[in-house]
Amino acid sequence: MTKMPKEIIDSQKATVDAFMAVQGTLFSGFEKLVDLNLKVIKATMDEVNEKAHEAMDVKDAQEAVAMSSSMVQPSAEKAMAYSKHVYDIVSGVQAELSKVVEGKIAENQKQVSETIDQMTRNAPSGSESAVAMLKSSMAQANAAYESMTKAAKQAADVTEKNLHAATAATMKAASDAATGAAKTAARATTTRRNDA
Template structure:
């Protein structure tokens, strides 16, 4: 088999492996999300059943208002816990996908450098005078592409950190509101 065909087969295998990793990560996240939803639903149904039993024992409006206040806090705490867990799952999946992307980018950069270096060297040896300008331009373009990918990754990380800070601040605010309402 010619080397070019073997390289194509290797690249196809690598692409399939990367896609499999992405799908595996997405399925793991989905599995955690489904588990979270089932557990949350089970907990809410049990709470609702307990509240219905308590509501059956209420005989006047003040008891109903007191029961409403005592039942509201656990529901809000469960909602807060659910949103935290949901965010943790999303952050974990995002982190895994970023790691996959960074790994793939590093492999791609190494592959490009390894395959382009001999080509550039051969073309430099067999080129007319002034080819160094074209060679420098090609190197500059590769460097700019690599820099762009690094900036995009850095921006994605900063966005994730900012989102995490906002969610943490929101969680603190909701916690304070729940405590204040009790």
């Protein structure tokens, strides 16, 4: 029976470790999403119970309009908060996966570089130009990877900033709508009282 070289065994162990890290990250993200959804369901059930009791105490149409308009802003805020929590969980999982992938790529680049160096030492005379071309190609590939990584991170930053801006605009619109509905309900109540 032949023995496997230590490098191959170490490489296989590293691959298994990377796979387990990816699985752990995905499971952790899934676990966080389940936990978030359970909390949202419980809070929603409690709120529905509370609002049902409040609805039973409504005496006229103005109170019903005021109650329904008072629920618009909190509902929008809760939906935006939920979306932000989901986004944060997904972003965290993506960041962890990126770390694993970047680590694996860096490890592979190091191994390729070491292999090229070893080939250079063992290369026959007259192959200097081929070795130089190989090293140049490797350097260009590394530079291209770094450029793509920087561009991807910049795109992610821009996306996150746009998401925060959209969230703020949506929250302001929901707040304005709730305020407008409350003012309309108040005016309707005042008009009805004045007419009576």
